[in-house]
Amino acid sequence: MRYSAFRIFKEGLTGNKGWKPVWRDPEPKAEYDIVIIGGGGHGLATAYYLAKEFGHRNVAVLEKGWLGSGNIGRNTTIIRSNYLLPGNEPFYEMSMKLWENLEQDTNYNSMVSQRSILNLFHTDGQRDAFVRRANAMFLAGADAELADAAALRRELPFLDFDNARFPIKGGLFQRRGGTARHDAVAWGYARGADSRGVDIIQNCEVTGFDIQNGKCLGVETNRGAIKAKKVAVCVAGSSSRVMAAAGMRLPIESHVLQAFVTEGLKPVLPGVITFGAGHFYVSQSDKGGLVFGGDIDGYNTYAQRGNLPVVEDVAEGGMAIMPMIGRARLLRSWGGLMDMSMDGSPFIDKTHIDGLYFNGGWCYGGFKATPASGYAYAHLLAKDEPHPTAAQMRLDRFRSGNIIDEKGVGNQPNLH
Amino acid sequence: MIIPHPLLGPRDAAEFVYLGDASLIDRPDWQAEGAMEQFHDYGYLRDNPAGQHQELWYHEQGDRSWLVVTRDTLTHEITQVELARDVARARGRDK
Numbered sequence: 001m002r003y004s005a006f007r008i009f010k011e012g013l014t015g016n017k018g019w020k021p022v023w024r025d026p027e028p029k030a031e032y033d034i035v036i037i038g039g040g041g042h043g044l045a046t047a048y049y050l051a052k053e054f055g056h057r058n059v060a061v062l063e064k065g066w067l068g069s070g071n072i073g074r075n076t077t078i079i080r081s082n083y084l085l086p087g088n089e090p091f092y093e094m095s096m097k098l099w100e101n102l103e104q105d106t107n108y109n110s111m112v113s114q115r116s117i118l119n120l121f122h123t124d125g126q127r128d129a130f131v132r133r134a135n136a137m138f139l140a141g142a143d144a145e146l147a148d149a150a151a152l153r154r155e156l157p158f159l160d161f162d163n164a165r166f167p168i169k170g171g172l173f174q175r176r177g178g179t180a181r182h183d184a185v186a187w188g189y190a191r192g193a194d195s196r197g198v199d200i201i202q203n204c205e206v207t208g209f210d211i212q213n214g215k216c217l218g219v220e221t222n223r224g225a226i227k228a229k230k231v232a233v234c235v236a237g238s239s240s241r242v243m244a245a246a247g248m249r250l251p252i253e254s255h256v257l258q259a260f261v262t263e264g265l266k267p268v269l270p271g272v273i274t275f276g277a278g279h280f281y282v283s284q285s286d287k288g289g290l291v292f293g294g295d296i297d298g299y300n301t302y303a304q305r306g307n308l309p310v311v312e313d314v315a316e317g318g319m320a321i322m323p324m325i326g327r328a329r330l331l332r333s334w335g336g337l338m339d340m341s342m343d344g345s346p347f348i349d350k351t352h353i354d355g356l357y358f359n360g361g362w363c364y365g366g367f368k369a370t371p372a373s374g375y376a377y378a379h380l381l382a383k384d385e386p387h388p389t390a391a392q393m394r395l396d397r398f399r400s401g402n403i404i405d406e407k408g409v410g411n412q413p414n415l416h
Numbered sequence: 417m418i419i420p421h422p423l424l425g426p427r428d429a430a431e432f433v434y435l436g437d438a439s440l441i442d443r444p445d446w447q448a449e450g451a452m453e454q455f456h457d458y459g460y461l462r463d464n465p466a467g468q469h470q471e472l473w474y475h476e477q478g479d480r481s482w483l484v485v486t487r488d489t490l491t492h493e494i495t496q497v498e499l500a501r502d503v504a505r506a507r508g509r510d511k
Contacts (some may be wrong), residue, residue, distance in 0.1 A: 240464035249461040253436065254489070299434045302466040302489045307417055309430040342460045398460040411459050414434060 003107055022187060023194035028201050028226055032060045034381055035219055035228035037206050037242060038235040039063025041072035042359060042366065044189035045374020046234060051196035054382035059198045062221060064205040068186030071236050074336035075367040076259050076293050078272050078283060080117045080177035081142045084133050087392035087404035088345060089140040094389050095372030096142065096176060102371060108188030110180050111286065116271035117177030120321065122166045126276055130172040145173040158268070160323055166277040168321070177272060179283050185370060209246045209356065216356040232357045232381055237337025239360035246356060251342040251398055253413040255296040256335040257364045258306040260314065262328040264288030273321065280317025290328060292318060296338055296364060298414040306335045338364045344416030345404035348376050348386065349395045357381060358395060363416055419485060420497050424478060431477040437462050438470035438484045441504050466490055472500060
C-alpha cells in the first residue's frame with residue numbers, strides 16, 4: 001500500500017478501514033541466503049538496501065525482542081555529518097545524503113528535519129580546530145559555516161554568551177544537519193524491506209552459530225535452527241555477547257548512555273546545539289520537549305540505566321550554555337547500551353570465519369549513521385567487498401595501525 | 417553506585433576514575449615470543465561480559481589507590497573489592 005495525501009483523505013472518508021498492517025509476522029523458513037541478526041535501525045536498513053539496491057530478497061532479519069526495541073528507539077534523534085577524518089567523513093556525508101531522500105525513497109514519513117546543528121566553541125584554539133573540521137567537511141562534499149558570537153547573538157539570543165568560565169566565542173553550523181523521528185526510521189525501513197520479500201522475525205533470539213571448518217553455515221535460535229549462506233551480525237550494545245558465541249573477542253566495551261526529555265514547551269530551540277567545553281547536546285522535539293544528553297557513564301554495563309553523577313554533569317552542561325533550561329522540569333530519563341570501540345569508530349567488515357559478517361562499534365553515534373551503515377553493510381554482503389566510504393572500518397585496524405581516532409585519545413573506550 | 421573501599425569504607429563511585437577490565441594487570445612480557453600479538457590482544461580486545469566483571473577503579477579523589485572491583489554488569493551489584501596491589505602480587509605481577 002502506497003501512502004499519500006490522497007490515501008489519507010480517502011481513508012478519512014471511509015472510516016479508516018482500509019489500513020493494513022505495515023509488515024507481516026512470518027514463521028522462520030529453514031534456510032535463507034542472508035540472515036541478519038538484529039532488527040534495529042541498522043539491521044532493517046541493511047535488509048532494505050539488500051532487497052532494493054542489490055536484489056537480495058531471500059533475506060531474514062532476526063530480532064530478539066520487538067522490532068526497533070533497542071537503540072533506534074532510545075537515542076536523541078540527531079543527524080549530522082560533521083566529522084573530521086577521511087575514514088569517517090565521506091561515510092557520514094553519504095548517510096546525510098541518504099537521509100535527505102529517505103522519505104521519498106521509503107515512502108514513509110520519517111520526519112527528517114534539517115533544522116541545523118551548531119557546535120559552540122569557547123576558545124581561540126577550539127575555533128581553529130573547527131575551521132580545520134569545516135575544511136575536512138568541504139572536502140567530503142558536506143556543508144559547514146563558521147559563525148562568530150555577534151552572528152549567534154542575533155540568531156540564538158538565549159545562549160549564555162558572557163559566561164564567566166566558558167564564554168561563547170562562536171560556533172560551527174551544519175545547516176543540513178538536524179533530527180529525524182527515530183522510531184519511524186525503523187518502521188519505514190521495515191515496511192520497505194518486508195514489501196520486497198524480506199522476512200522480519202520478531203521474538204527470535206539467536207543462541208549460537210553453526211560453524212564448521214571455519215565456515216558459518218547458519219544460526220541456532222529459540223525458534224529452531226536456520227541455515228544461511230551468509231550471517232550478518234548487527235546488534236550494537238550486545239555485540240560482544242553475540243560474537244562470543246562465535247568464539248570471537250572484540251575491541252569493544254559496552255557502556256550506558258543516558259538521555260533526557262523535559263515537559264513540552266513552546267518552540268524555543270530552532271535546531272540542535274552542542275556545548276564545546278563539556279559534553280551536552282540539545283534539541284527540541286516536535287512535541288515540544290527538550291531532548292538532551294551528554295557523556296556516557298563510563299563503566300562496563302549491560303543495564304539500560306545509568307547513575308546520578310552523570311545526570312548532574314549533563315544538567316550542569318545545560319545550565320552553562322542556556323540557563324533558561326533550569327526552569328524546565330525533567331520528564332523522563334533513560335539509558336541505552338553503547339558498543340564503545342577502542343578508537344571511537346565503527347566496524348563494517350567480514351570476520352575470519354567464512355560467511356560471518358560484523359557491523360558494530362558505533363559508540364554513541366549510531367543513529368545518524370543508520371542509512372549509510374545499512375547501505376555499506378548491504379554492499380559488503382552482496383559483493384563481498386567493502387563500500388568505498390566504509391573501507392577503513394575494518395576489524396583488524398588495530399593490528400595494522402590504521403585506527404580512526406577522531407579525538408586522539410587512544411584505546412580507552414570510555415573517553416571516546 | 418557505592419564502592420566499598422577496603423581501607424576507607426563505602427565511597428561514592430563519582431570519586432573514582434574507571435580504567436577497564438582488570439586483565440590490564442596482566443601486561444605481556446615485551447621480550448616474549450609473539451609479543452606483538454599478545455600486546456594487540458592486551459591493548460585492544462576485551463571479554464566485555466554480561467555478568468561478573470573484574471575491573472580497575474582508581475580512587476582519584478580519595479587515597480589514590482587502585483582497586484579491583486568485582487561487579488555484575490547486569491545489575492551493578494558489587495560483590496568484592498580488593499586493592500589492585502594485592503591482586504597484582506597474588507598474580508606475581510609485583511614484588
